[in-house]
Amino acid sequence: MxxxxxxxxxxxxxxxxxxxxxxxxxxxxxxxxxxxxxxxxxxxxxxxxxxxxxxxxxxxxxxxxxxxxxxxxxxxxxxxxxxxxxxxxxxxxxxxxxxxxxxxxxxxxxxxxxxIATLEEAISRTPIGAGSRVAVVGLGFMGLGLLQLARTRAPRTIIGVDPNPEARRRARELGAQVVLHPDEVAGYVASQPDAGSADPRADVVLEATGVTPGLETASPLVAPFGTLCIVGYHHAGTAMLDMELWYKGATVVNGFCPxxxxxxxxxxxxxxxxxxxxxxxxxxxxxxxxxxxxxxxxxxxxxxxxxxxxxxxxx
CATH class of the missing domain: 3.90.180.10 (Medium-chain alcohol dehydrogenases, catalytic domain)
Incomplete structure (x- = not known):
């Protein structure tokens, strides 16, 4: 051999x-x-x-x-x-x-x-259901795979975030209705509509970057009482979480399965x-x-x- x-x-x-x-x-x-x-x-x-x-x-x-x-x-x-x-x-x-x-x-x-098993196991522990708003931060292999798996749960909206225009294009082709550069996230979140309209933030955010800047991008996208699932491989160092998640009553899911x-x-x-x-x-x-x-x-x-x-x- x-x-x-x-x-x-x-x-x-x-x-x-x-x-x-x-x-x-x-x-x-x-x-x-x-x-x-x-x-x-x-x-x-x-x-x-x-x-x-x-x-x-x-x-x-x-x-x-x-x-x-x-x-x-x-x-x-x-x-x-x-x-x-x-x-x-x-x-x-x-x-x-x-x-x-x-x-x-x-x-x-x-x-x-x-x-795909590691992605499916992680997403199976997040509350994505019919009508959910889902965001995927990081549109490399893991993120685009998560996007496809999220689609099988019949979400209302999928938001894809990545600095790479090719990655955003692929996300569009795979079903994302909204695609953003990370620099556009703050403006997107700040442009909340008038009272009575839907919150643009996501019920579930799937982080697939494996780096702290990805976590920093993901956190503002989480809606109050929403869920952040950390699927990216944060192997070493200190991965900082935005404590605003605490004040939003958010749930954080560890996407790794041992x-x-x-x-x-x-x-x-x-x-x-x-x-x-x-x-x-x-x-x-x-x-x-x-x-x-x-x-x-x-x-x-x-x-x-x-x-x-x-x-x-x-x-």
Whole structure:
């Protein structure tokens, strides 16, 4: 098998290793696609901290080519997606229980379960219902995915916020009725109509930036007694929240889920949306690379290329 490993800051190398055999409760999967995730950007930028290279890629989809147990629920030839890796390789051994079938008739590269599962799990804990006003702050991959998932809840209005005009255009095409540059948010909130008219602020705000300025943009958009769901990955440092949320009686939801069974339950629901064409990766996967393109994919992500949304590695 071939695998791409990070051997130095911003530098990956493809090496050949023996193809592993699955143990009991595992399957050997031929990787057909693996998403490039922002959570792995830091390790790629820093490189190994010791002598061992870094193996990345945890958003996998592939074909089962061997099973480790006679009673496995999987059979050779099954297309699967789920949790596990490393995915930037031609093959990977994955655990039976953390896999689900790829929806029939859908390109595996457009059926990767892990990223949409994390979004669905987060949004399932926010009170979006028919007639809600929803705002999505940050219109990268996560934000545009959340926008699509929010649409399945039949909201009245979706507001998209991002400094990138390409991102705002994509949000319009995916169903946002209002799109704003972050600099326009204060004016939008201040332009509240006369008494008796609808408050322009949102019942639910989904923050998908992962940076404190994104939180600062999101907070004013929350209506009194509304909900702010923090879905962006705030990995380190101090993420400051606007205490005006306190005085508005707002609810703050942590969009991160540390529980694998919950993620798998959300993945099942999300893949159902993919199967019914109510969610599509097609406008989100803007770049595809082979194993030799992993560094190029992370470079586009780190430089915030305006035409980049999501890259998928297809070995």
């Amino acid at each position: 071939l695998i791409s490993r990070v051997v130095a800051p911003r530098t990956s190398r493809i090496v050949e290793l023996p193809t592993p055999a699955p143990a009991r409760g595992q399957v050997l999967v031929e990787i057909l696609a693996s998403g490039v995730c922002t959570s792995d950007l830091g390790p790629w930028l820093r490189g190994p901290q010791g002598d061992d290279p870094i193996e990345l890629g945890h958003e996998t989809a592939g074909r089962v080519i061997a099973v480790g147990s006679w009673n496995s629920r999987w059979r050779e030839g099954d297309l699967v997606t789920g949790l596990g890796g490393p995915g930037f390789a031609t093959h990977a051994v994955l655990d039976d229980e953390w896999l689900l079938p790829v929806p029939a008739g859908i390109d595996p590269a457009l059926s990767i379960g892990e990223p 529980d694998r069974p919950r993620v798998m339950q959300a993945m099942d629901a999300a893949l159902g949306l993919v199967a019914s064409r109510r969610f599509t990766y097609a406008p989100l996967v803007t770049h595809r690379f082979g194993l030799d393109g992993v560094d190029e994919a992370y470079t586009l992500m780190s430089e915030r290329d305006p035409g980049f949304v999501k890259a998928v590695v297809t070995p």
